[in-house]
Amino acid sequence: MLELTNVHTHYGLSHVLQGVSIRVRAGEVVGLFGRNGVGKTTVMKTIAGWLTPSEGRVAFDGQEIGGVASDVICRRGIGFVPEDRRIFPGLTVEENLVLGFMQCPGRSGAESKRQLDEIYQRFPRLGERRLQMGTTLSGGEQQMLAMARVLVGKPRLLLIDEPTEGLAPKIVDEIFHIMEGLRREGIPIVLVEQNVRRAIDLSTRFYALERGQIFLEGDASNPAHRQALFERIAV
Numbered sequence: 001m002l003e004l005t006n007v008h009t010h011y012g013l014s015h016v017l018q019g020v021s022i023r024v025r026a027g028e029v030v031g032l033f034g035r036n037g038v039g040k041t042t043v044m045k046t047i048a049g050w051l052t053p054s055e056g057r058v059a060f061d062g063q064e065i066g067g068v069a070s071d072v073i074c075r076r077g078i079g080f081v082p083e084d085r086r087i088f089p090g091l092t093v094e095e096n097l098v099l100g101f102m103q104c105p106g107r108s109g110a111e112s113k114r115q116l117d118e119i120y121q122r123f124p125r126l127g128e129r130r131l132q133m134g135t136t137l138s139g140g141e142q143q144m145l146a147m148a149r150v151l152v153g154k155p156r157l158l159l160i161d162e163p164t165e166g167l168a169p170k171i172v173d174e175i176f177h178i179m180e181g182l183r184r185e186g187i188p189i190v191l192v193e194q195n196v197r198r199a200i201d202l203s204t205r206f207y208a209l210e211r212g213q214i215f216l217e218g219d220a221s222n223p224a225h226r227q228a229l230f231e232r233i234a235v
Helices: 040-048 070-076 093-103 109-122 124-128 139-151 169-184 196-202 223-233
Strands: 002-011 014-024 029-033 055-060 078-081 157-161 189-192 205-210 213-219
Touching: 002 040, 014 029, 014 040, 014 055, 014 213, 029 040, 029 196, 040 070, 040 078, 040 157, 040 189, 070 078, 078 139, 093 109, 093 139, 109 124, 109 139, 124 139, 139 157, 139 169, 169 189, 169 196, 196 223, 205 223, 213 223
Parallel strands: 029 189, 029 205, 078 157, 157 189
Antiparallel strands: 002 014, 002 055, 205 213
16 A cells, blocks of 8 residues: 655755655554654654655555645545644644544535544543543543544544553553554554554564664564564664
8 A cells, every 4th residue: 555665855954764665555554663763753754745755756555645745645545643643722622523524525514423423432532522622631632632533534544653652551551452443444554653562563564763774674473573673672
């Protein structure tokens, strides 16, 4: 579904991604691992159209999307849950969710209501707090809202960046439970996550970055590949 080929991305004069190549097949969860500052979030933003690659190819379903506007990429079916969540201030939980329908223009009111009902079944906490201001939620609840807002658009591929950073262990369990449900439904995911030992169990395959380059890739179910990952990034 997704293929990056020799992708280079700059922040001004800073050469962050230096020839990154990854692929994501239908139904896979692909882990993207590495220490802080090695380029993981830059990969996600490049896929989502928040950054334009200076070289290389980004293709989704065989179509070039490198340099395409982020809103167009979103409507093509790539949903991005950023690390900073970006909950809209002054809006309730439900109003934040309704904004997610902008990803799928033309949906009927009945379809939208049905999708909201499905979201509240998946995220019961949000249903209980649907009239509460989104920015007054706890950190874990805001993470759920950020994920739910993307899911109302029925994305065909999910990019999830550091979903459990700074959260209490109980909330981390809930977030991983939600992602496991998405995996069982066959929704392909690219996951950036510092909790590598939890994330590797969710993943099908993985890539590891260092200094803007892929230095290791492997099968997440292969003990030797897992051990090589753990040794290189010291988890």
